[in-house]
Amino acid sequence: xxxxxxxxxxxxxxxxxxxxxxxxxxxxxxxxxxxxxxxxxxxxxxxxxxxxxxxxxxxxxxxxxxxxxxxxxxxxxxxxxxxxxxxxxxxxxxxxxxxxxxxxxxxxxxxxxxxxxxxxxxxxxxxxxxxxxxxxxxxxxxxxxxxxxxxxxxxxxxxxxxxxxxxxxxxxxxxxxxxxxxxxxxxxxxxxxxxxxxxxxxxxxxxxxxxxxxxxxxxxxxxxxxxxxxxxxxxxxxxxxxxxxxxxxxxxxxxxxxxxxxxxxxxxxxxxxxxxxxxxxxxxxxxxxxxxxxxxxxxxxxxxxxxxxxxxxxxxxxxxxxxxxxxxxxxxxxxxxxxxxxxxxxxxxxxxxxxxxxxxxxxxxxxxxxxxxxxxxxxxxxxxxxxxxxxxxxxxxxxxxxxxxxxxxxxxxxxxxxxxxxxxxxxxxxxxxxxxxxxxxxxxxxxxxxxxxxxxxxxxxxxxxxxxxxxxxxxxx
Amino acid sequence: xxxxxxxxxxxxxxxxxxxxxxxxxxxxxxxxxxxxxxxxxxxxxxxxxxxxxxxxxxxxxxxxxxxxxxxxxxxxxxxxxxxxxxxxxxxxxxxxxxxxxxxxxxxxxxxxxxxxxxxxxxxxxxxxxxxxxxxxxxxxxxxxxxxxxxxxxxxxxxxxxxxxxxxxxxxxxxxxxxxxxxxxxxxxxxxxxxxxxxxxxxxxxxxxxxxxxxxxxxxxxxxxxxxxxxxxxxxxxxxxxxxxxxxxxxxxxxxxxxxxxxxxxxxxxxxxxxxxxxxxxxxxxxxxxxxxxxxxxxxxxxxxxxxxxxxxxxxxxxxxxxxxxxxxxxxxxxxxxxxxxxxxxxxxxxxxxxxxxxxxxxxxxxxxxxxxxxxxxxxxx
Numbered sequence: 001x002x003x004x005x006x007x008x009x010x011x012x013x014x015x016x017x018x019x020x021x022x023x024x025x026x027x028x029x030x031x032x033x034x035x036x037x038x039x040x041x042x043x044x045x046x047x048x049x050x051x052x053x054x055x056x057x058x059x060x061x062x063x064x065x066x067x068x069x070x071x072x073x074x075x076x077x078x079x080x081x082x083x084x085x086x087x088x089x090x091x092x093x094x095x096x097x098x099x100x101x102x103x104x105x106x107x108x109x110x111x112x113x114x115x116x117x118x119x120x121x122x123x124x125x126x127x128x129x130x131x132x133x134x135x136x137x138x139x140x141x142x143x144x145x146x147x148x149x150x151x152x153x154x155x156x157x158x159x160x161x162x163x164x165x166x167x168x169x170x171x172x173x174x175x176x177x178x179x180x181x182x183x184x185x186x187x188x189x190x191x192x193x194x195x196x197x198x199x200x201x202x203x204x205x206x207x208x209x210x211x212x213x214x215x216x217x218x219x220x221x222x223x224x225x226x227x228x229x230x231x232x233x234x235x236x237x238x239x240x241x242x243x244x245x246x247x248x249x250x251x252x253x254x255x256x257x258x259x260x261x262x263x264x265x266x267x268x269x270x271x272x273x274x275x276x277x278x279x280x281x282x283x284x285x286x287x288x289x290x291x292x293x294x295x296x297x298x299x300x301x302x303x304x305x306x307x308x309x310x311x312x313x314x315x316x317x318x319x320x321x322x323x324x325x326x327x328x329x330x331x332x333x334x335x336x337x338x339x340x341x342x343x344x345x346x347x348x349x350x351x352x353x354x355x356x357x358x359x360x361x362x363x364x365x366x367x368x369x370x371x372x373x374x375x376x377x378x379x380x381x382x383x384x385x386x387x388x389x390x391x392x393x394x395x396x397x398x399x400x401x402x403x404x405x406x407x408x409x410x411x412x413x414x415x416x417x418x419x420x421x422x423x424x425x426x427x428x429x430x431x432x433x434x435x436x437x438x439x440x441x442x443x444x445x446x447x448x449x450x451x452x453x454x455x456x457x458x459x460x461x462x463x464x465x466x467x468x469x470x471x472x473x474x475x476x477x
Numbered sequence: 478x479x480x481x482x483x484x485x486x487x488x489x490x491x492x493x494x495x496x497x498x499x500x501x502x503x504x505x506x507x508x509x510x511x512x513x514x515x516x517x518x519x520x521x522x523x524x525x526x527x528x529x530x531x532x533x534x535x536x537x538x539x540x541x542x543x544x545x546x547x548x549x550x551x552x553x554x555x556x557x558x559x560x561x562x563x564x565x566x567x568x569x570x571x572x573x574x575x576x577x578x579x580x581x582x583x584x585x586x587x588x589x590x591x592x593x594x595x596x597x598x599x600x601x602x603x604x605x606x607x608x609x610x611x612x613x614x615x616x617x618x619x620x621x622x623x624x625x626x627x628x629x630x631x632x633x634x635x636x637x638x639x640x641x642x643x644x645x646x647x648x649x650x651x652x653x654x655x656x657x658x659x660x661x662x663x664x665x666x667x668x669x670x671x672x673x674x675x676x677x678x679x680x681x682x683x684x685x686x687x688x689x690x691x692x693x694x695x696x697x698x699x700x701x702x703x704x705x706x707x708x709x710x711x712x713x714x715x716x717x718x719x720x721x722x723x724x725x726x727x728x729x730x731x732x733x734x735x736x737x738x739x740x741x742x743x744x745x746x747x748x749x750x751x752x753x754x755x756x757x758x759x760x761x762x763x764x765x766x767x768x769x770x771x772x773x774x775x776x777x778x779x780x781x782x783x784x785x786x787x788x789x790x791x792x793x794x795x796x797x798x799x800x801x802x803x804x805x806x807x808x809x810x811x812x813x814x815x816x817x818x819x820x821x822x823x824x825x826x827x828x829x830x831x832x833x834x835x836x837x838x839x840x841x842x843x844x845x846x847x848x849x850x851x852x853x854x855x856x857x858x
Contacts, residue, residue: 053709053732078773080708100733103607103710104773110765113758201779203754218754375751 039258053099060243064250126154128406129227131421137189153179165415230364238324244331248361273301275361383465384410394427483507488679490521495821506642523782547818557633560731566622682783684807698746709733
């Protein structure tokens with residue numbers, strides 16, 4: 001049994017509504033309200049979603065959050081639909097497409113283009129975006145929040161573990177509950193929420209285009225907070241494109257958001273916090289984690305997470321990496337090897353690991369193409385995960401009134417994302433609505449909190465990175 | 478001590494590297510190409526890759542016919558795959574004036590040896606079955622027109638030229654052209670001075686600025702033109718489809734994506750390479766008018782480049798009266814890539830003092846001095 005719907009879970013409760021069916025290549029596929037097409041198909045054992053362009057190799061989903069396009073399918077005659085973020089609907093007709101599908105055989109009714117004038121657009125409904133929207137709306141701004149997923153909360157929606165960090169930023173609460181609380185708070189604050197709405201582009205000046213249920217909406221804004229998070233890094237090894245090789249975040253989404261297990265036996269690559277936490281969550285969902293590999297000489301994530309795994313009997317092999325995946329249509333195992341001090345594979349240490357899922361947890365990179373489109377100056381800062389926008393201390397970029405927060409500004413963790421959201425939300429509101437003592441207090445507290453988080457042993461690297469891309473003084477222009 | 482070079486070429490686009498290649502092929506390699514950004518970062522890397530011979534003026538038709546013949550063999554010469562697909566150009570007429578002009582064009586094109594034909598809307602639909610011909614009044618078609626992937630041509634030329642010893646420098650900005658009377662003495666850049674007596678101005682949208690550095694006024698003005706690409710599909714569209722009436726062109730590239738653009742008649746001159754919302758909306762709407770099923774297609778990228786536009790929409794080639802050995806290769810008005818093989822060959826011949834294999838005297842800048850110009854009408858995008 002490769003995949004199954006989770007019925008019992010120590011933390012999560014999956015209240016599935018009334019079952020309905022859609023058509024997949026002539027077969028009736030059961031689904032529940034809230035299922036994406038990809039989740040419902042995966043629960044029925046489908047692993048091959050599409051195929052590669054030249055060599056026609058099978059492709060599975062990878063990221064599960066609409067960022068990688070590995071799962072595009074033909075839905076109701078329309079090709080290139082991201083099945084991982086498109087909700088399944090009763091009677092829907094879903095087909096696999098090749099990488100070069102036929103030109104659509106349908107013409108869709110043309111919908112009007114609507115223009116809106118708003119004060120603040122917040123792009124991204126994760127911890128950073130929600131926090132920014134809440135502060136701005138509570139202080140009198142007209143705030144619209146856009147997220148391409150059906151559910152708000154960003155990556156919090158799949159975090160079943162309790163957060164560390166600061167009490168004011170929900171330490172001790174499970175991530176999934178923080179996400180729900182923030183979403184509720186945003187509703188209450190009067191944030192106009194547009195979920196299932198993909199921001200397509202930026203146009204001068206301060207204009208954002210949004211694909212909202214197949215209509216084009218144009219928002220002319222006074223300011224923007226950009227908080228779309230990150231994308232997962234990939235790893236180069238032989239056969240690395242087989243279905244069954246997924247981002248750790250993708251597996252987490254499948255498992256904790258849609259209640260579907262990825263498979264039976266998982267090999268986890270990477271012992272940073274994501275690798276360790278997802279491994280433990282796999283065990284909670286009843287999946288066996290056969291081994292965790294880490295190329296570094298020591299575990300990168302928090303010891304408390306590593307200890308939980310060790311107690312559960314999962315071996316963590318440092319100075320080890322994956323050499324190749326075994327299988328032709330899907331993962332049937334992996335070859336792993338020890339690494340020497342120069343990260344080179346040591347001859348004779350190759351061994352085969354039996355697994356049907358390989359999870360890649362080798363870091364994240366900031367998702368900020370939009371900012372480059374908007375003309376923000378950027379810089380490559382390895383400490384923050386890659387290319388990041390330059391910003392002042394209030395998180396305003398080199399484009400006036402365009403602010404950033406969270407992982408898209410540089411990879412850190414959710415507590416910092418919440419604090420950065422508050423800071424950016426207060427600073428943008430101050431610029432657009434005028435200063436107030438309340439906003440000043442929020443800004444000061446957020447800066448203190450961020451500095452506090454970066455003082456810890458895991459924050460030093462981030463602090464160094466942020467110093468490399470923070471410019472003095474106010475914004476240009 | 479200053480560097481010295483026999484020829485300095487300003488602009489690392491198709492013509493800059495193409496001229497360098499042609500000079501080197503003739504054994505002349507004392508050449509420096511200066512590009513302020515990366516090779517092909519201007520219009521050469523931003524265009525739709527159209528190779529069209531259906532023009533309205535003798536000069537453009539002749540340049541295009543000869544260039545197309547050269548493109549057919551160039552990939553072998555440069556040992557680079559360009560994905561040159563000769564699926565033809567289908568030029569649609571929407572007004573009676575267009576019909577008159579198109580018939581005149583075909584007559585001249587046929588006289589010059591091109592096998593273009595005037596066809597009915599129904600015949601156009603046979604070539605592109607998905608085409609909406611409700612408002613189409615007529616069309617012309619030429620099967621040897623086509624599309625090319627521009628980047629590999631630029632890089633193919635550059636690689637071959639470098640191999641023969643040409644010095645091609647990226648991220649080097651020209652700041653001044655130093656003259657002594659009518660003679661050029663040096664080119665100044667942000668990285669140093671290069672002494673030379675021969676300069677080629679192949680700077681595309683920036684060519685007017687470059688000319689000014691030598692005290693030469695050119696009539697060209699840069700205009701933004703925008704373009705987009707959709708998701709890929711299995712091959713369904715053979716020709717490039719264009720309409721001057723709408724200012725639109727689109728084709729299906731070798732990798733299956735639809736590539737196309739539409740011109741904004743209200744665009745004003747200036748260096749602006751940012752994407753606009755006007756383009757997004759107008760392109761989407763017009764594509765759906767041409768082929769309704771485009772309504773179920775996603776555009777995945779849009780971008781902009783510069784047309785270096787002259788008053789008669791024909792290029793400026795050859796020397797100028799004010800300064801000796803200052804060769805112009807600019808003003809292509811949106812169709813520089815497709816005529817580059819001949820232009821680059823002839824320019825190399827002129828630089829070396831050889832008899833040019835095609836007479837381009839009528840394309841010199843002096844044509845703008847008070848005489849009646851013959852305008853090229855068939856500009857699109």
